[in-house]
Amino acid sequence: MTTTNGAAPIKTEGLTKHYGDVKALVDLDLEVQRGEVFGFLGPNGAGKTTTIRSLLHFLFPTSGSASVLGLDVATNAVEVRSRVAYVPSEYSLYPKLTGAENLTYLANLRGGVDTDYVNQLAARLEVDLTRKVSDLSTGNKQKVGLIQGFMNKSELVVLDEPSTGLDPLMQQELQKLITEVRDDGRTVFLSSHSLAEVERVADRVGILRHGHLVVVERVDALKRKAIRRIDLEFDEPVGAEDFSSLAGVRSAESRGNSVVVSFEGSVNALLRAAIDHNVVNVNSREADLEQIFLTYYKNGAPDAA
Amino acid sequence: MLRNHLLGSVFTKTVRDWLLWTTIAVIALWAISAMYILIMGSTGDAYVTMMEDFPEALANVYGVNNGTAEGLAMSGIFFIMAPLVLLTYAIGLGSSAAVGEEEAGSLPMLLTSRLRRRTIVLSKSAVVAIGVVVIVALTWLGVSVFAAVVDMDLSQQNVAGSSVQLLGMVFLFGALSLGLSAWRGSSGLGIGVAAGLAFLSYFVTTLLPVVEELADVAKLTPWYLFSGADPLSSGVDVVLLGIALGITAALYGFGLYTLDRRDLKG
Numbered sequence: 001m002t003t004t005n006g007a008a009p010i011k012t013e014g015l016t017k018h019y020g021d022v023k024a025l026v027d028l029d030l031e032v033q034r035g036e037v038f039g040f041l042g043p044n045g046a047g048k049t050t051t052i053r054s055l056l057h058f059l060f061p062t063s064g065s066a067s068v069l070g071l072d073v074a075t076n077a078v079e080v081r082s083r084v085a086y087v088p089s090e091y092s093l094y095p096k097l098t099g100a101e102n103l104t105y106l107a108n109l110r111g112g113v114d115t116d117y118v119n120q121l122a123a124r125l126e127v128d129l130t131r132k133v134s135d136l137s138t139g140n141k142q143k144v145g146l147i148q149g150f151m152n153k154s155e156l157v158v159l160d161e162p163s164t165g166l167d168p169l170m171q172q173e174l175q176k177l178i179t180e181v182r183d184d185g186r187t188v189f190l191s192s193h194s195l196a197e198v199e200r201v202a203d204r205v206g207i208l209r210h211g212h213l214v215v216v217e218r219v220d221a222l223k224r225k226a227i228r229r230i231d232l233e234f235d236e237p238v239g240a241e242d243f244s245s246l247a248g249v250r251s252a253e254s255r256g257n258s259v260v261v262s263f264e265g266s267v268n269a270l271l272r273a274a275i276d277h278n279v280v281n282v283n284s285r286e287a288d289l290e291q292i293f294l295t296y297y298k299n300g301a302p303d304a305a
Numbered sequence: 306m307l308r309n310h311l312l313g314s315v316f317t318k319t320v321r322d323w324l325l326w327t328t329i330a331v332i333a334l335w336a337i338s339a340m341y342i343l344i345m346g347s348t349g350d351a352y353v354t355m356m357e358d359f360p361e362a363l364a365n366v367y368g369v370n371n372g373t374a375e376g377l378a379m380s381g382i383f384f385i386m387a388p389l390v391l392l393t394y395a396i397g398l399g400s401s402a403a404v405g406e407e408e409a410g411s412l413p414m415l416l417t418s419r420l421r422r423r424t425i426v427l428s429k430s431a432v433v434a435i436g437v438v439v440i441v442a443l444t445w446l447g448v449s450v451f452a453a454v455v456d457m458d459l460s461q462q463n464v465a466g467s468s469v470q471l472l473g474m475v476f477l478f479g480a481l482s483l484g485l486s487a488w489r490g491s492s493g494l495g496i497g498v499a500a501g502l503a504f505l506s507y508f509v510t511t512l513l514p515v516v517e518e519l520a521d522v523a524k525l526t527p528w529y530l531f532s533g534a535d536p537l538s539s540g541v542d543v544v545l546l547g548i549a550l551g552i553t554a555a556l557y558g559f560g561l562y563t564l565d566r567r568d569l570k571g
Binding site: 081084085093106109110 | 314411417418419420
């Protein structure tokens with residue numbers, strides 16, 4: 001086995017993938033550090049799954065290179081895959097087998113697994129492994145897929161939209177599992193289109209759009225920089241101009257008795273201006289992915305493909 | 306929980322998955338063989354007389370053999386029905402061996418073990434090949450038993466020869482289906498082309514010899530590699546069998562070569 005101690009779990013240099021004229025991934029330079037949860041964010045079609053499939057050498061890159069656990073994926077694909085746990089976004093199990101039989105098969109192919117740990121995972125995710133997969137709901141199928149992803153205690157766990165079909169309680173359990181992997185010194189690469197899903201567990205995030213990596217940033221720094229929105233409701237109509245010139249305010253719009261303000265940075269100046277009037281209600285919204293995109297695109301990030 | 310020996314490898318799981326198809330094929334061919342042998346054993350002479358009045362082209366399509374009731378029965382079994390069942394089996398499962406997991410979306414899961422794509426295809430295609438041999442062997446056994454029951458006099462050597470010759474052609478079309486499916490990642494392409502070519506080559510081989518000038522063209526089809534030397538009368542033709550197996554190996558090698566050089570679909 002190739003020595004990989006100290007190598008970055010994931011490293012890409014100029015990784016590019018075109019499908020004919022479509023540029024699915026463009027010059028991706030990315031380094032994920034050992035023991036971190038790395039959130040890989042982007043809207044559907046941004047190139048997240050293309051990146052993951054290139055990392056596992058399911059796709060041949062148009063140019064550039066990728067290494068996983070210190071191994072060049074082009075020349076060590078089999079070893080790379082055998083040391084990585086992967087839960088795809090569209091997880092396909094064998095419908096005629098039970099959940100347990102599916103996991104047995106996959107465990108056997110990898111040389112065995114800790115059965116007690118599998119049962120623990122099934123209990124935590126509240127899934128009945130004795131039922132045929134064809135009889136399971138989408139959420140329960142996803143849970144079987146997640147058990148497969150975590151049961152091998154792999155050095156690197158790659159999750160592509162893992163919370164699809166999970167209810168909020170199970171999403172919390174998934175977050176705990178991800179955190180446990182990190183606490184164990186292992187690495188999680190978490191791909192999602194939902195900032196809310198990623199921000200709770202990720203140490204850093206990379207944002208992908210139209211195949212370009214827009215930014216890699218710590219989650220807290222990213223949110224600080226993001227454009228957020230606040231709805232201020234007053235007891236009478238208030239002009240938007242009272243807010244539009246304040247520091248950090250990107251836009252302000254008056255709607256009846258409310259003013260909707262988009263801003264970045266500190267909210268202090270905004271609140272001070274608001275209390276000059278009779279405030280009835282304040283509704284603050286978390287920055288969502290599109291708003292964060294707007295932040296970076298306004299700063300001149302590339303708009304590709 | 307983790308106890309199920311048939312889930313120990315791709316090969317054993319494939320045996321588990323495809324055992325039903327193999328069983329159906331064997332039972333179908335036993336039923337067909339019993340029907341042919343029982344009917345020809347009791348009223349075969351009338352059929353022989355009737356067939357003698359058929360135009361040559363039509364008689365060729367039915368695979369009339371040596372003008373006896375036994376020949377007519379064996380011709381119906383080994384020239385028409387066994388190829389039909391076995392080609393359906395080999396073309397369908399050959400394609401599935403190449404891209405079944407990929408099209409079902411389960412291949413990424415399998416590949417996160419120590420398996421190469423070609424290892425998975427090798428394991429699955431081995432099951433298809435063994436399945437074909439088992440079906441042919443059990444059909445031969447069934448034919449022998451049914452013939453003995455009705456005191457039909459068979460040349461075991463020629464029945465064996467036809468069975469072996471048939472294997473060569475079935476492997477060829479199975480490998481064609483596998484190779485094309487693996488190349489483009491599409492079962493539709495492999496099954497469509499292989500089934501279409503099998504159908505076409507059957508009619509070309511049986512009908513073209515009626516026209517003297519076109520008789521040699523019939524020798525260019527895969528079906529000729531099976532029927533050309535009339536194995537029901539003459540036993541195995543080693544040269545034609547060798548050509549069929551050679552083409553099979555080339556198509557199979559092409560499939561494996563291209564499989565590892567294209568993107569995974571899905």
